[in-house]
Each structure stands twice: as structure tokens, then as C-alpha cells.
Amino acid sequence: xxVKQLRLExxxxxxxxxxxxxAELNVFxxxxxxxxxxxxxxxxxxxxSKSTRAAKDTELIRFDQPFARVTAEVLRERNSDIQIALxxxxxxxKAARINGVRHTRLAEVIGQVNAVLFDSGDLEIIRGExxxxxxxxxxxxxxxxPRYVHALGAFRKALEQRNRxxxxxxxxxxGRDARSSLPAWNVQLAQHGALLVERRRRFLxxxxxxxxxxxxxxxxxxxxxxxxYVPSFALDEAAEAPAIRERFLDALASVEGEETARGTTxxxxxxxxxxxxxxxQDCRLYGSQGQQRTVALSLKLAERQLIEEIVGEPPxxxxxxxxxxxxxARRRHLFDLTARAGSQTFLSCTNLRAFSKGVLERATIYAVxxxxxxxx
Ligand code: ATP
Ligand code: MG
Numbered sequence: 001x002x003v004k005q006l007r008l009e010x011x012x013x014x015x016x017x018x019x020x021x022x023a024e025l026n027v028f029x030x031x032x033x034x035x036x037x038x039x040x041x042x043x044x045x046x047x048x049s050k051s052t053r054a055a056k057d058t059e060l061i062r063f064d065q066p067f068a069r070v071t072a073e074v075l076r077e078r079n080s081d082i083q084i085a086l087x088x089x090x091x092x093x094k095a096a097r098i099n100g101v102r103h104t105r106l107a108e109v110i111g112q113v114n115a116v117l118f119d120s121g122d123l124e125i126i127r128g129e130x131x132x133x134x135x136x137x138x139x140x141x142x143x144x145x146p147r148y149v150h151a152l153g154a155f156r157k158a159l160e161q162r163n164r165x166x167x168x169x170x171x172x173x174x175g176r177d178a179r180s181s182l183p184a185w186n187v188q189l190a191q192h193g194a195l196l197v198e199r200r201r202r203f204l205x206x207x208x209x210x211x212x213x214x215x216x217x218x219x220x221x222x223x224x225x226x227x228x229y230v231p232s233f234a235l236d237e238a239a240e241a242p243a244i245r246e247r248f249l250d251a252l253a254s255v256e257g258e259e260t261a262r263g264t265t266x267x268x269x270x271x272x273x274x275x276x277x278x279x280x281q282d283c284r285l286y287g288s289q290g291q292q293r294t295v296a297l298s299l300k301l302a303e304r305q306l307i308e309e310i311v312g313e314p315p316x317x318x319x320x321x322x323x324x325x326x327x328x329a330r331r332r333h334l335f336d337l338t339a340r341a342g343s344q345t346f347l348s349c350t351n352l353r354a355f356s357k358g359v360l361e362r363a364t365i366y367a368v369x370x371x372x373x374x375x376x
Contacts, residue, residue, distance in 0.1 A: 001113060001313055002344045003043065007071040010062035012038035021344065022364030027355075028348045029376075030368035036348035039368065040117065040318040042070045043346060046086050047115035047316070048139060049094065049106045057088045058190070066090050074113050078312040084112055107149045114143055114307050114315030118300040118322055125299065126292045127284050130273040137274070137333035139198045140303055144310045148199050155192035155269070162189055163264050179260075186252045189268060194245035196269040201229045204274065210302035211295075218294050220331050223278050225295060232271035294330065297322065301337060314343040322347070323354045335359050338351040 003021050008014040013035045028036045037053075045060065047050050054060055061068040071085040085097045086109070095102055096109040098248045103109050141148045162185040168174035208227035213348075215225040233251035235244060252259075252269040259266050276283040278291050287295065307315045317338060323331055331354055338345050339362075352360065365376040 001077070001316060002075040003113075003316065004075055005073040006043065007069075007235055008039075008042055009067075009069040009071075010065040011042050011052070011068045011070055012062060014038065014042075015062065015371060017373055019373055019375075021346070021368070025338070025347065025359070025363040026344045027344065027352070027363050027365045028368050028373070029350065029365065031350060031354055032350075033193060034368045035371045035373075036368050037119065037320050038371075039373070040119075040320050040346050040348055043072070043113075044115050044117045044317055044318055046070045046072055046084060047110075047113045048143060049086065049096070049110050050139070052117065052121060057094055058090055060088055061090060072113065074215075078314065080110055084109070090309050102351060107146050110149060111143050111146070111311075115318055116300055116304045116307065116315050117318040117320065118297060119318075119320035122296045122300065123292055126276055126287065126296050130271075132267070133274040134272060135163055137203065141199055141203050144307060145199065148196070151192045151195040151199075155189065155196055158185060158188040158192060159268070159270060161185065166259050166265065167263040169260045182256070186249055190245045190248040190252070193248055193268045194241045197231060197235070197244050197248075197272065198239075198241040200269065200272070203229075204229045206309075207299070207302050207306055210305045211298045214301045214305075214337065215294060215298035217337065218298060218330055220329055220333075223291065223294070224229070224280075224297060225283075226277040226280075227299075228275045228277075230273040230275050232269075233267045291326075293326070297326075297334070301334075301341075304341065305342060308341075314341055317341070317343040317345040319345065319347040321349060324350050331355075343363070 008017040067089040069087045088094050095104050101373050125136050255266045366373050
């Protein structure tokens with residue numbers, strides 16, 4: 001897919017901006033705090049309806065403004081071209097327009113445009129808490145599966161209510177027949193949770209294969225990467241949703257006493273994790289800074305390929321400030337990989353020194369200064 005035109009209104013430090021990016025590599029160069037990351041973020045928000053940086057949507061709205069809007073004209077190979085606009089408001093629910101038609105159900109909007117973002121926060125996928133890895137999986141799978149978005153919403157609701165019940169049981173606040181409603185919650189949780197686990201494992205299995213290939217290339221054929229899903233209850237490798245549901249129910253039954261004592265749900269996808277091993281060692285614990293960075297980048301480039309496989313065309317590739325972390329060989333491999341992939345790429349950096357003449361010649365270059373963008 002290709003963004004023909006991008007328009008920002010009151011998004012972060014942009015007042016009004018319209019650009020028509022090039023079909024291949026677009027480079028946004030500027031000093032710190034000028035709006036480079038904000039611009040890449042706007043495209044990611046348009047694709048996923050969420051930012052990875054902002055805790056609240058209202059942070060995306062320009063200071064003292066009532067709303068922010070991101071609008072893009074996108075050429076798609078597999079589907080008809082689309083105009084998509086996302087509006088974030090201080091007072092109303094966020095809403096999107098697709099070719100002028102208003103949608104408030106964001107599940108219908110997510111995935112109309114696909115994007116893969118790599119930014120410095122992605123290092124946390126490797127070395128952060130398990131919740132960061134689960135969030136990564138949820139966001140990525142949601143992009144290509146409305147069913148996953150639905151199951152995730154239903155699972156969270158069931159989990160919240162089950163946890164409330166467990167807390168009430170722990171604190172002696174629950175009514176006499178409260179405990180007898182627990183099995184019904186278990187069934188709800190296991191039904192939606194099994195689908196989440198099945199999809200996450202399937203996604204990760206394919207992602208792991210692709211990431212291993214990218215990682216070999218980026219590390220000059222030196223390092224091997226293995227990725228594994230780590231469920232919170234015992235599971236056969238090949239288990240599908242119905243079998244996972246049964247194991248999940250067994251696991252919940254086996255910890256019921258502990259759960260009511262602690263007042264929280266102790267098994268399920270909300271406790272699962274992902275392990276990254278480089279040359280046989282857990283990269284989270286033993287990886288060097290450079291190895292962790294390379295794993296994170298491999299993951300994102302693999303994800304780009306995976307989305308292409310699923311959707312049938314490459315997603316937008318958003319590379320925020322990635323060059324400063326890489327040595328010359330890795331940079332060269334990165335440019336080779338992205339050029340061959342045929343993705344429209346948006347890359348931010350603070351200067352152009354890292355680029356070879358060949359790469360600069362085929363790139364569209366923009367200077368970013370205080371929320372203004374000018375073509376070079
Ligand atoms: P760096 O090279 O340091 O990464 P950058 O060009 O990527 O810089 P951005 O992260 O895009 O910088 O942010 C640019 C500016 O946007 C910051 O100075 C920040 O104060 C401003 N900013 C962030 N959110 C808002 C907002 N809601 N309204 C107005 N300005 C904002
Ligand atoms: Mg930045």
C-alpha cells in the first residue's frame with residue numbers, strides 16, 4: 001500500500017500539514033523535538049487507531065485544541081483505494097471516516113491500512129516486562145484479524161468481572177451463591193482466551209521463522225534467533241482452540257483455591273509470555289544492547305513480511321530513528337532489505353550522514369522544523 005497524500009490537523013505539534021510522499025523511501029530529517037516521530041506516529045495511529053507512545057488519545061491532540069485529525073489517501077493493490085480519516089476529540093469518542101462514511105466501531109477501521117512501526121520503545125519488547133510482549137502480540141494480530149479484536153474485548157470484560165468476583169470472595173464480600181457463578185465465568189474466559197492463545201501461537205510461529213531469516217542477514221550470518229510462546233498453563237505444541245480451552249479450564253480448576261485466596265485470575269493469556277533466544281541464550285537476560293536491538297528490528301521486519309503474506313501487499317514501514325543504533329554493515333543490510341521489499345517506507349533521522357549516495361538518490365527527503373515539513 002502507498003500513501004498518496006497525508007493530511008494532519010492539530011496532531012501533536014502540527015497545525016495543518018499536507019504532504020504527498022514518494023512511493024518508496026521517504027526520509028524525514030531534522031533536529032530533536034521538531035515533529036519527526038509525531039509524523040510517523042500519525043500514520044501508525046491511522047492504521048491501528050492507537051499510539052504506542054501515548055497513554056491517552058488526548059495526548060495526540062495539539063495543546064489547547066478541541067480535536068486532532070489524520071487523513072490519508074491510500075493506494076491499495078488488493079482492495080480499492082481508500083480515503084481514511086481518524087478524528088480524536090477531547091470530548092467525544094474517536095471516530096473514523098472511510099471514503100466519507102462515518103464509523104465508530106473501530107474494529108471495522110483497524111487494518112484498512114497496515115503499518116509496521118519500529119521505534120526506540122521497541123527495545124522494551126525484548127527487555128521489558130511480559131505485558132509489553134503481550135501488547136505487541138495483541139496489536140499486531142489485531143491488525144489483520146477483526147475476530148481477534150472481538151475476542152480480546154470479550155476476554156478482557158470476562159476477566160475483569162471474574163477478578164471482581166474473586167476479590168469479593170477473598171474479602172468475604174460476595175453473596176452466598178457467588179461462588180457457584182465461578183464456573184460460568186471460567187467457560188467465558190476459556191472460550192475467548194483459547195482463541196487468543198491459538199492465534200498468538202500461530203502468529204508467533206510464522207513470525208519466528210521470518211525473523212530468524214532477517215536476523216541472520218542483519219547479523220552478517222553470525223547469530224541465530226529462536227522465538228517461543230510461553231503459555232501460563234501446560235499445552236501441547238500443536239493444540240488448537242478446542243483443546244486449549246479444555247486445558248485452560250483444567251488449569252483454572254487446579255488453582256481455584258489459590259485464586260480465591262489471592263483474589264485474582266492466575267492462569268490465562270493475560271499471564272503468557274514470549275522468549276527470545278540468541279545463540280541459545282535468553283536475549284532478555286544475556287543479550288548485549290546491540291543484540292537486543294537487532295532482535296527487535298528483525299521482529300519488525302519479519303512482521304512486515306508476515307502482514308504482506310496475510311494481506312497480499314506490503315504494509316507501510318515506519319522506521320523511527322533506527323539508524324543511530326546500527327553499525328555500517330547493519331545499516332546497509334537494512335536498506336537492502338527494505339528496498340527489495342517494495343514497502344513505502346517513512347524513516348526519521350537527525351542527519352543524512354548515514355546514507356549512501358545511491359540510497360539518497362532514490363529517496364524523497366523532507367526537512368522537519370517545528371511542525372513544518374518541506375521537501376528538499
Ligand atoms: P527527536 O529527534 O528528539 O526524536 P522528533 O522530531 O522526533 O525529535 P517529536 O517526538 O516528533 O520530535 O516531538 C516534537 C515536539 O512535539 C516535542 O517538542 C513535543 O513537545 C511536541 N508535542 C508533543 N505532543 C504535543 C501536543 N499534543 N501538542 C503540541 N505539541 C506536542
Ligand atoms: Mg523522535
